[in-house]
Amino acid sequence: MTEEEEIEREVARNLLTMFPPSIRRSVFGSRAFQDKYKFASDATLSFSGSDISINRSDFFPAVRALYSGGARVDLKTADGRAAHLEVEPDAHDGRLRLTVESESASLPSFWFFSPDADMRLREFDREVSQRTLPASIVSNWRTRFAESALSDREAQDLHEVFADDPREVETAIGNELHKEEANLRVLVPRSMEYYHRLLGDFQESTGVDAYLNTTAPSHFNHLLQAQPHRALLLCLQLCAHQSMAPLLTLPEWPAAEVEQFFEQLESSGDRFSQVAGYEVGVRALTRYPGLEPILLRIVKALRDEDARGKNGRLALSAGLFIFVDGELSRISLFKGYTPFIRRLAAIAHAAVIERKMIELGVSLEGAADWAMQGRGQDFFMQSLADLRIEPRWLPDLMTAEQLKNEFLSRIHIASDHAKEQIPAGDLRQLVVEEGPESIKARLAMPFAFLPGPLEGGATAPAPFPQDMLDELKEPTEKKVLEARFFAGVVNLALVFRLEKDVGLLIGEILRAAKYRLSVGGESGVTFSLLAGLAIIAAVTRTASLADDIRVLVRVLRARGDFDAEPDSQLRIGLIASAAHQDVPGWCKAVGDWFIELSYEPMDRATAQGLRHHLRKLCQAVPDLWPYVSKADAALAAVVGSHHARPSEASKT
Numbered sequence: 001m002t003e004e005e006e007i008e009r010e011v012a013r014n015l016l017t018m019f020p021p022s023i024r025r026s027v028f029g030s031r032a033f034q035d036k037y038k039f040a041s042d043a044t045l046s047f048s049g050s051d052i053s054i055n056r057s058d059f060f061p062a063v064r065a066l067y068s069g070g071a072r073v074d075l076k077t078a079d080g081r082a083a084h085l086e087v088e089p090d091a092h093d094g095r096l097r098l099t100v101e102s103e104s105a106s107l108p109s110f111w112f113f114s115p116d117a118d119m120r121l122r123e124f125d126r127e128v129s130q131r132t133l134p135a136s137i138v139s140n141w142r143t144r145f146a147e148s149a150l151s152d153r154e155a156q157d158l159h160e161v162f163a164d165d166p167r168e169v170e171t172a173i174g175n176e177l178h179k180e181e182a183n184l185r186v187l188v189p190r191s192m193e194y195y196h197r198l199l200g201d202f203q204e205s206t207g208v209d210a211y212l213n214t215t216a217p218s219h220f221n222h223l224l225q226a227q228p229h230r231a232l233l234l235c236l237q238l239c240a241h242q243s244m245a246p247l248l249t250l251p252e253w254p255a256a257e258v259e260q261f262f263e264q265l266e267s268s269g270d271r272f273s274q275v276a277g278y279e280v281g282v283r284a285l286t287r288y289p290g291l292e293p294i295l296l297r298i299v300k301a302l303r304d305e306d307a308r309g310k311n312g313r314l315a316l317s318a319g320l321f322i323f324v325d326g327e328l329s330r331i332s333l334f335k336g337y338t339p340f341i342r343r344l345a346a347i348a349h350a351a352v353i354e355r356k357m358i359e360l361g362v363s364l365e366g367a368a369d370w371a372m373q374g375r376g377q378d379f380f381m382q383s384l385a386d387l388r389i390e391p392r393w394l395p396d397l398m399t400a401e402q403l404k405n406e407f408l409s410r411i412h413i414a415s416d417h418a419k420e421q422i423p424a425g426d427l428r429q430l431v432v433e434e435g436p437e438s439i440k441a442r443l444a445m446p447f448a449f450l451p452g453p454l455e456g457g458a459t460a461p462a463p464f465p466q467d468m469l470d471e472l473k474e475p476t477e478k479k480v481l482e483a484r485f486f487a488g489v490v491n492l493a494l495v496f497r498l499e500k501d502v503g504l505l506i507g508e509i510l511r512a513a514k515y516r517l518s519v520g521g522e523s524g525v526t527f528s529l530l531a532g533l534a535i536i537a538a539v540t541r542t543a544s545l546a547d548d549i550r551v552l553v554r555v556l557r558a559r560g561d562f563d564a565e566p567d568s569q570l571r572i573g574l575i576a577s578a579a580h581q582d583v584p585g586w587c588k589a590v591g592d593w594f595i596e597l598s599y600e601p602m603d604r605a606t607a608q609g610l611r612h613h614l615r616k617l618c619q620a621v622p623d624l625w626p627y628v629s630k631a632d633a634a635l636a637a638v639v640g641s642h643h644a645r646p647s648e649a650s651k652t
Contacts, residue, residue: 044078050105052098053078059085060113060152067094067114067149093123112150112158120145131165132197132223132231164194166234166352174356187353188327195333195345199238206338207390207457208241216247224251229261233269237351239276240344241454242410248276250284258284262294266301270354271317272347274298275407279414282431285421296427302407303430303442307400311364314400316357319368320350321453322398326375329382329620339386343453368400381616384571387578388586390456391538392494394575397450409448412439446495460497464489472505481513483520483529490532493539503542503579506533510548515555519562526562530572538578546579546589554596566597566610573597574617583623590617591627598631607638 043056054077062073062085072086083100094109111123124145128138141158144150150158162168169189176182189195196202200219205211216238223231228251239245250258265277278298281291307314325346328334334342357367383395415422415431422428431439451458468488489502510517519526530553537545553569556562562569573593580586594614602610614632618624 047098047105047107050098050103052083052100052103052105054083054098056152060110060155063096063110064113064149066096067110067116094119110155112145112155115149117146117148120149127162131162131167132234133161133165134197135222137161160191160193164189164191164197166194166198167230169194170352170356173353174360177356177360177362184327188324188349190331190333192333195349198234198348199341199345202337202341202344205341207340208243208454209458211340211344212243212247216244220247228253229257232261233265233273236265236273236276236280237270237348237355238344239279240272240347241452242279242413245276245279245414246283248280250280250288255288255290258288259290259294262291266294266298268355268359270351270358271302271313271403271407272351273355275302275410278411282414282418283421285418285423289423292423292425292427296430299411299427299430299439302404302411303437303439305404307404309400310368311366312368312400313358313364314403315368316354316364316371317350318398318400318403319371320353321346322379323371323375324350324353326377326379326382330375330378332619338457339383339390340454340457343456347453377612377616381613382620384574385617385620386456387538387575388581388583391535391541391578392451392458392460393453393456394494394535398453402447402450405444405447405450406452408439408442412443412448415439446492449495451494460495462496464492464496464498464502468492469502472502472509481509481517483518483525485509486529486533489536490529493532493535498536498540500540500542503536503540503545506536507542507545507548510552515548515552517552517556519556526556527564527568527572530556530562531575534572534576537576541579541581543579543585543589546576549576550593550596557600566600566602566606567613569597570594570610570613583621587621587624587627590624591631594628594631595634598634602638604639604641607635611635611639 044053045056045059046053054075058075062075065073066085066087072084074082074084077083077100081100083098085096085098088095088097088106091109094111094114096107096110098105098107109123111119114120121142124141141161144154163172172186176186200215200222202211202215205215219238220235223234225231232248232251235248236245239248253261262277262281265274269277278295281288281295285291285295305312305314309315325343328342328346334345356362357364379398380395383393387394411431419428419432422432429435430437434440451460472486472489486506489498489506519529530549533545533549533552536542537549550573553562553572557569570593574590577586577589577593580589594610597610598607611632614628614635618628
């Protein structure tokens with residue numbers, strides 16, 4: 001190392017001390033940083049089932065010495081105790097035994113350090129057979145193993161390649177769930193490579209249709225070729241939209257194997273995969289009639305679950321999605337990708353966690369609440385910011401009740417498509433025929449037809465009923481509008497397709513009435529109406545209606561007809577602001593709402609909560625900062641003072 005390089009390294013080391021420990025660890029752990037400044041890193045290795053730990057710089061050379069012909073190698077543990085390492089007798093795969101004083105631990109093979117090329121290639125192929133590695137990665141590593149044993153750095157690279165495999169992640173999560181306090185980095189991995197393995201190559205996938213046409217078919221095929229039984233489960237957890245399951249066809253397995261797979265899906269599968277499994281299985285009933293009682297039990301379990309309960313399976317599914325999606329948003333891992341891709345990753349990974357919890361018998365008491373509270377705000381603010389890109393799905397829709405509506409609707413649609421294959425009997429009576437206990441009787445309108453989390457960017461397939469639009473176009477002679485005048489279009493704004501002329505028309509009606517809207521004095525009803533109008537502004541991309549809604553909220557607030565908390569008013573504003581698809585327009589609209597609300601009367605707790613929302617939103621969309629800086633300062637003044645900002649009434 002030259003003198004100049006030594007100076008640069010020392011400057012970098014000193015600069016790092018000026019940052020918090022978390023940043024120092026992240027930067028120093030960066031491979032690029034270590035290579036640039038020639039820092040050598042070490043690590044302490046711990047072994048499962050033992051409290052023995054050894055420095056990597058001592059352990060790896062000892063392993064190499066053994067594989068090169070040594071019978072036994074002496075070394076020191078991290079705490080200074082004498083230890084020796086030897087190859088297990090009759091272990092053809094290179095497994096090791098580590099002995100420290102009277103304690104002995106069996107270790108896995110470190111075959112990648114072996115000088116024997118045949119052994120390296122044989123063991124690598126065995127490892128690959130247990131995973132779903134991309135073909136390009138397998139090819140590159142096979143070429144490397146044919147050359148020589150790995151260096152320490154390459155061994156770490158190989159470890160990371162294996163650690164990003166979905167099977168490895170699932171195992172790590174299972175180990176973590178046994179602990180009293182789970183490590184968040186293990187529960188929600190931060191490696192983008194893992195999510196590429198989970199979802200496939202989603203670079204070109206911007207929405208449901210693009211994923212179906214480009215990524216899903218090839219990814220499903222790759223998974224099913226690698227590990228058919230396990231891969232089918234990986235495919236099912238990705239079928240979180242009703243159009244995805246038709247891409248899957250059950251492999252030509254013996255009937256007993258198929259039934260065993262579905263029995264496991266029933267007993268320990270996550271809810272998303274169970275619904276997808278039904279969609280796939282019901283199409284195969286002619287080939288596998290033994291699936292009928294299993295599918296019947298899956299449907300009955302969903303139909304009979306009380307979605308209002310806090311400790312049920314549906315509540316867990318909703319809570320885990322909020323937790324994972326909120327964490328992925330917080331760490332900005334999917335920055336630059338559409339909300340669809342991030343949400344698909346969140347659903348698939350939440351399914352992994354749910355499956356392990358059920359498999360291990362983890363208590364569900366309070367689990368859903370813990371998940372939602374842990375990352376609820378990150379999820380909520382990110383989802384509201386996502387409306388600018390995908391305006392048809394709201395964070396309020398991720399509830400146990402709505403999941404049940406969505407799942408039953410998917411089962412109803414799949415059953416209708418496959419009704420010719422469903423024989424007479426209990427299953428047909430439940431999913432095809434009508435009756436008080438049938439699925440059709442349990443479909444709650446319009447909730448069963450609201451968009452799901454993957455449909456925020458999709459256009460509603462059916463046009464809005466013309467007769468309801470005609471009623472909206474009829475001139476009103478009343479000087480004051482009544483809330484029910486907009487009820488029909490508001491209630492179905494996410495179900496049917498609305499064109500921009502409807503948004504423009506509603507704005508004209510509001511302006512013509514000079515924003516005199518009779519809301520009946522019920523704040524909850526008023527909020528629902530205003531939020532519904534905001535949804536119409538968003539889905540029709542009508543910026544002028546979004547402006548009208550801000551005026552309407554201001555008028556209702558001044559009249560005392562709308563006394564909702566600033567938090568609720570902000571939600572209306574963020575939904576309406578999604579009328580602006582461009583980032584600058586959206587930022588200005590959101591900034592205007594924040595500035596107006598920040599000068600309203602509020603106590604310190606309210607100001608602190610609103611400011612927290614502001615900062616979470618800026619974390620999701622950093623471009624927003626210049627537009628909300630004044631609001632941030634105004635809220636900070638209230639938070640920092642000992643008195644709340646008084647209302648006009650209290651001043652007089």
